[in-house]
Amino acid sequence: MEQYGAWDLFRRGHLDQERHLKILRDIIRKNMTDLVSHGKIITGDNVVIPVTHLKQYKFVYEDPGGAGTIMLDKKMEKGDTIGKKPQKSKGQSSSGDSSESEEGFYEVVVNADQIAEILFQDLELPELKEKQKAIGYKEEVVREGTKKRGSISNLAKKKTIIQNIKRNAAKGDPGFKNIIDDDLRFDTNVLKRVPHDRVAVIFIRDRSGSMDATKKHLSRVMAFWIIKFLESKYKKVTERSYIIFDTKAEEVDQEAFITRSEGGGTRISSGFQLADEIIAAKFPPESYNLYTFLFTDGDNNFNDNLQAREMVEKMAAVNNLAGIVHIRAQGAYSYYSDLRFINSIKELNKPNVIVAELTNQEDVMACMNAFFGRTKK
Amino acid sequence: MNRKLILEHIKELGLDPFPVDFYIVPAEVLYDMAARVIPGRYSHWSHGKSFYDGILRHDHRFSRIYELVINSDPCQAYLLDVNSDIINSMVVAHVYGHADFFKNNIAYKDSERNMHINAALRAKRIRNYEEEHGEEKVRKVLDAALTIEFYVNKDGYDATIKEAPAERPYDELLDLNKKFVKEQVDYAEQMRYSGLPCDDILLFLATEAPLEEWKRDILSIVRQDSIYFSPNIKTNIINEGWASFIHSKIMKKIDLSGGDFIEYAQVNAGVVQAVEYSINPYWLGVQIFKNIERNYGLKKALEVRRLESNAGFLRNYLNEELIDELGLIRYGTKGDFYIVEETEWKKVRDGLVNDICSRFPSVHVADKNFDQQGILLLRHEHDGRNLKKFDAIKVLNHLEELWRNKVFLETLYNGKKKIWAADGSEKEVK
Known part of the structure; x- marks a missing residue:
């Protein structure tokens, strides 16, 4: 009785769901500035965004506040208590799912990866120079060319059709018809050593007393997004290194990088000096794509400025990108701002040395744009 | 499963269904059809959204659709490909119940059958x-x-x-x-x-x-x-009630082994179960049809399925006996608690009819040149229930895109006559 069909080819539900997600992504993109600075994201948690556009609004009645008709399993009299009202619970669901909250909003749960995907589609890596040696190799199966014999699952349809049309045309009877064995073309798969990128990121942060809690937090947010971005482009950022410095520099773990703050005096060159040593020891530039970022409030011991500038030039020579995040947050030291180091860097005028200013969390996206935006030049 | 046999039983009961084309489809197809309601309907994000919600619920076994019937001639019925044979017997009987309802109920008289x-x-x-x-x-x-x-x-x-x-x-x-x-x-x-x-x-x-x-x-x-x-909206309870009433009658006529019977009983209970502190309208529909058959015979039930929509069905046949037997009451809230508000059967019935049959506020176009400014004025006819302003204003915003001028809504809110504008502003009028 029943009619079976090629239902497994039926994709319309998914296609419409894709439309739904596209609108969702648009909404998320429009709210991106808020999201990027959302405190929860940098801890990797999911974030609930209220979305008002995704509900199909209609003329509806106000919620009568819990009244209606129900059935009871026992006899009750007018005025009897049936039970306690349940506490409304907030909709929590898997990522990308949505649930209606009391306010009539849809709450969409997104995680940092989803946001990163949307966020980074307008960003790209700096133009690579002759860095192609900076790559490791791994074996992978790749398609390469076609042949006349093969398994039918490897049939190269387009090439087969072209071959058929060519053959018919040669006979003076153009068109796609009468396929013969000779027309068939098959993809060939070969095992090949393919290049894969090796990436290292070095973060350098000023730990002197002038870097207060706000500035440290901004550094952390910024570092988080930089890594997210590089991971999205390179699949995996293989190596990271964290350096903090005052007058001397030391390599630390991520935790210390985020939290530590002590000492006085600032010699930016010391941070770069250590970075240079780490690069030489661990990440030879000919086999790594290197990114180095400095987080500073701009303060530097004035007699270090020249040396620091030289070190930045040195960094520019080996790094794909040397980024300076100039944190100008309001804080105890904001009344005085020494711009001599920052200005001297700006005067270098090198395409892969970029200074971006970060005043508060809303600027994170602008900073990312400064470093990786397509229109940065 | 013997579809012919089921159809014979159906006809014996006096039903006169459209012929039915059956399709056995995977869950994804069934939920897509359910989302767009008619197969092949245009693409819209809302269909994708409800498709996705449905599939999620299905995969997590919160709910399950077994079939979907399209009102057309012949009817198109889509059955889930993982239904067991015994479930499909029930589903086929259920589908014929719908096919009979589509053909005979007067609300569907002018339906586009293609x-x-x-x-x-x-x-x-x-x-x-x-x-x-x-x-x-x-x-x-x-x-x-x-x-x-x-x-x-x-x-x-x-x-x-x-x-x-x-x-x-x-x-x-x-x-x-x-x-x-x-x-x-x-x-x-x-x-x-x-x-x-x-x-x-x-x-x-x-x-x-x-x-x-x-x-x-x-x-x-x-x-x-x-x-x-x-007509589907106006008859969902009586239609589902009828189809479920029919499938349980048919299943009684089919010889079921012990195991089969248990499987059927479980699924049937899932579909037409009574829900405590709530009402499953399909369950209610079955109970009313059973009551009609008990009091007046099957012929009367067939007449009811031909003539009534939800409103008449509930108003005429949800009687005192049934309300008492089923334990239906009106509830309300007092502080943090739900309390029994009404037990008098007529008031319980009228409350239920009101809940089910007037779900959409009555709104009409009152003026197309309001205030001599080309403003479109919609008027809401208040029936004791306030409109939700937030949603109404969203609707007005959408309508302004079509009208390309202001669109206002006149309504009564807490006894005061108001005009709402799309920007959220309101003014009181006399």
Whole structure:
């Protein structure tokens, strides 16, 4: 009785769901500035965004506040208590799912990866120079060319059709018809050593007393997004290194990088000096794509400025990108701002040395744009 | 499972169903059909959203659809491919119950019985508009039209557009574009409304709003879908009640082994179960039909399925005996607690009828040149329940995109007559 069909080819539900997600992504993109600075994201948690556009609004009645008709399993009299009202619970669901909250909003749960995907589609890596040696190799199966014999699952349809049309045309009877064995073309798969990128990121942060809690937090947010971005482009950022410095520099773990703050005096060159040593020891530039970022409030011991500038030039020579995040947050030291180091860097005028200013969390996206935006030049 | 046998039992009971084309499909297809309600209907993000929700619920076993029947001649029935044989017996009987209801209930008298074909043709037109004007623009018009999708009246204008009947089945699939052009001309000529006040807001906008032809066509497509769906909305309880009533009668006639019977009983209980502190309307529909059969015989039940919609069905046949037997009451809230508010059977019944049968606030077009400024004024007829302002204002915003001028809504809010504007402002009027 029943009619079976090629239902497994039926994709319309998914296609419409894709439309739904596209609108969702648009909404998320429009709210991106808020999201990027959302405190929860940098801890990797999911974030609930209220979305008002995704509900199909209609003329509806106000919620009568819990009244209606129900059935009871026992006899009750007018005025009897049936039970306690349940506490409304907030909709929590898997990522990308949505649930209606009391306010009539849809709450969409997104995680940092989803946001990163949307966020980074307008960003790209700096133009690579002759860095192609900076790559490791791994074996992978790749398609390469076609042949006349093969398994039918490897049939190269387009090439087969072209071959058929060519053959018919040669006979003076153009068109796609009468396929013969000779027309068939098959993809060939070969095992090949393919290049894969090796990436290292070095973060350098000023730990002197002038870097207060706000500035440290901004550094952390910024570092988080930089890594997210590089991971999205390179699949995996293989190596990271964290350096903090005052007058001397030391390599630390991520935790210390985020939290530590002590000492006085600032010699930016010391941070770069250590970075240079780490690069030489661990990440030879000919086999790594290197990114180095400095987080500073701009303060530097004035007699270090020249040396620091030289070190930045040195960094520019080996790094794909040397980024300076100039944190100008309001804080105890904001009344005085020494711009001599920052200005001297700006005067270098090198395409892969970029200074971006970060005043508060809303600027994170602008900073990312400064470093990786397509229109940065 | 023996479909012939089931059909024989169905006819023995005095039912007269449309013939049914059965399709066995995977869950994804079934949930897509359920999301767009008619297979082949146009693409819209909302269909994707409810498809996805349905599939999620299915995968997590929160709920499950076993079948979907399309009101057409012949009916199209889609059955889940993992249904067991015994479940499919129940589902087939259930489907025939619906097929009988579609054919005989007077609410479906003027149904477009080739809707499954027409929906695909309309989807094709919308696809063409998307290619021509872009998905985004088409979506905006659809989004706006769907906010007022229930405000249609098939009798508001008697020369509603009828697509030319096909000469042979599926003929129209041969030359879609020719038909496409012809239909457009028809719409342009026929989209007229009869005057104000007008409760067919979609028809009014299609006639009076400054819209390009393709936008008017989209409005008319949404309107035709709505007209097709309106009997389903008006009869969902009696229709589901009838189909479930029928399938349980049929299953009694089929010899079931012990194991089969348990499986059937479990699924049946899932479909028509009584829910504590709530009401499963399908369960209620079955109970009413059982009561009718007990008191007046099966012939009367057949007459009820022919003549009644939800409102009449509940008002006439949800009697004191049944309300007492089922333990139905009205509840309300007092502080943090639910309390029994009403036990008197007539008040319980009327409350239920009101909940189920007037779910959509009554709104009509009152003035198309309000304040001499070309403002569209909609009027809400207050029935004791306030409108939710937040949602109403969102609707007004959508409508302004179509009307290209201000759209106001006059309503009564807590006893005061107010006019709401799309920007959220309101003023009190006398």
